[in-house]
Amino acid sequence: MKSSRVGRGLLAGARGLYLAIVSLAGSIVLFVLAVVSIALILLGIGVFTTPVVLAAVRRFATLTRWQAGQWADVRIPLPYREEPKNPRRGVVGQVERCSRLLKDPATWRDLEWLLVNMTLGFVIAVIPPALIGYAAHGWVLALGVWKPIYEAGNGEWFAFIHVTSQSSANAAAALGTGFLVLGLFVNPLLVRAHFLLARTLLAPTASMRERELALRVDRLEETRHDAVDTSAAELRRIERDLHDGAQARLVAMGMDLGTIEAIVEKNPAKAKEMIAKARQNSGEALNELRDLVRGIHPPVLAERGLGDAVRALALRLPVRTDVDVELPGRADASVESAAYFAVSETLTNAVKYAEADRIWVDVHHAQGMLRIAVTDNGRGGASIGAGSGLSGIERRLGTFDGVLAVSSPVGGPTMVTMEIPCELS
Structure with a gap:
């Protein structure tokens, strides 16, 4: 138990040092770049630089959200508005993207967070490593370093102790041990406080949640x-x-x-x-x-579930298809049906249009989400557009609040990823 406490306290000190450096350096650089880039919009240059800088700010904020969840169990949802599925290209598309980012309230809250992160956030983050470092300084004084310091001047103050002799240096070491013990207890709390402060600005506001709803x-x-x-x-x-x-x-x-x-x-x-x-x-x-x-409604789907139904689909295909299914239970019949026909349409596209000779299907359930990935080694170039089979799949999944993502560079491979929120029985 004690060793666990010591380990958590020291780890929190190391994380605090990292956060202090990143909070100060990263926040200052990104804030200055964002302000300058937005100011340059009047000259036309900022239209091209602002989206790039704000994207970097969002990545920095998203990294902080991930660290908050992993290091301090502080959950910070994403507040950003969705990007259009088929944005315009060229100068017009760049202007529209810049305008969308500047109209998003989350963008300005990110910039406010950068200001807070480089000031109060830095102060909170630097305390954990400072407690450990100051404790180590007290021990170093007790090991004899106090003497040359005293001979060079008039001694050194360690907190409220004026170190002028070995006994006062030993007292400084004892006080330093107290700082270390204090750090072992409060360092995890301080790291959590750093992320709680970030959550006040990085999490969606009530108006954002209403708009999202x-x-x-x-x-x-x-x-x-x-x-x-x-x-x-x-x-x-x-x-x-x-x-x-x-x-x-x-x-x-x-x-x-x-x-x-x-x-x-x-x-x-x-x-x-x-x-x-x-x-x-x-x-x-x-x-x-x-x-x-x-x-x-295929009988195999009703009788044996989505996994076996997808395997049956794969057996009827004229190309080699590997199916990996990890489902500890069954979803609702309507969800299984939507997923089955979505997979069926995707496999048909892979054989008929992509001219693939190898297909991989992965079906699993994690964190309340049914995830299906269909990958083929075909010619690629698939996209979600009006009139395409993929747009029909997207509409089918959308009925269940599901999403569809397609990665299909020209030349392949193509990966179609489907996610449907559901619970398994």
């Missing part, structure tokens, strides 16, 4: 309309498939049976031939109905 409501409303449109289109497809497929075959089979009934006594051979044809039509109609049912 309004955006989410709008997005859910949009995805709800998409889901309704998709369902209507799916019903029309089912109606068309039934009319043109199984229904037509059943009608033809009924007509054949009527003909058979009329000629069975006069021409048994012809009747037997038509019976064989009717049997063939009934088998084909049954196969079409099975395919239609499989397209609505």
Whole structure:
């Protein structure tokens, strides 16, 4: 227990030293660059430099958020507005991006945080290493360093102790030990206080959360309309498939049976031939109905879950497909269905358009999120755009507040990542 306390106190001292250096140096540099860059917008130069500088500020703030969670268990959510999916390019796109960043309240709160971080944040962060360093200084004085200092002048003050002899140096060492013990207890608290101070400016405000909630409501409303449109289109497809497929075959089979009934006594051979044809039509109609049912909700998905359903998909592909599934339970049927058809569409795209000869599928669940990654070694160049299959997948996932990300440089490889928030049973 004591060794654990000592280790945490010393580690907090080292982290405090790091934070003090980074808080002072990083905050000053980024704040000055941001102010100068924003001022240069009037000359036109800042339009190109400001997004770069503000992106660096956000990365610095995001690093602080990560450290806050890892080092002090202080959670700081991201407050930034979402970037458009298909931003404009060129000078116009650069101007729009600069304008978006400057209109985002989180940008100005980041700059306020830089000011606080280089002042009060620096003071809080520097105390932990100062306590340990000052304690070490007291011990160094007791080891005989006090004597040349005393001979060179009039001694040295260690806190309230005037070190002029070995006994006073020993007292300084004893006081230094007290500073060390104090540091072992308060250093973790001071590091946490540093991050709590950062959270006051880096976390979303109430107005930001309200705006985020309004955006989410709008997005859910949009995805709800998409889901309704998709369902209507799916019903029309089912109606068309039934009319043109199984229904037509059943009608033809009924007509054949009527003909058979009329000629069975006069021409048994012809009747037997038509019976064989009717049997063939009934088998084909049954196969079409099975395919239609499989397209609505595959039996393997309902019976054995998403993992086995994705494996079954992979077995039907004409290219080698490796599937890795880690699901300790099952999601809701609607979520499984959305994920299944999203994977099915992605695999079809990889085979049909990307011309891939190797595909990897990874399905797992972590931190309340179903994550699916489909990677292929095809020609790449895929993007989420109007009319593409990927945009349809994005709308399907959006119904469940899911997201889709695509990384597909020209020449490949292509990675399509899907995330759906859900819990497993």
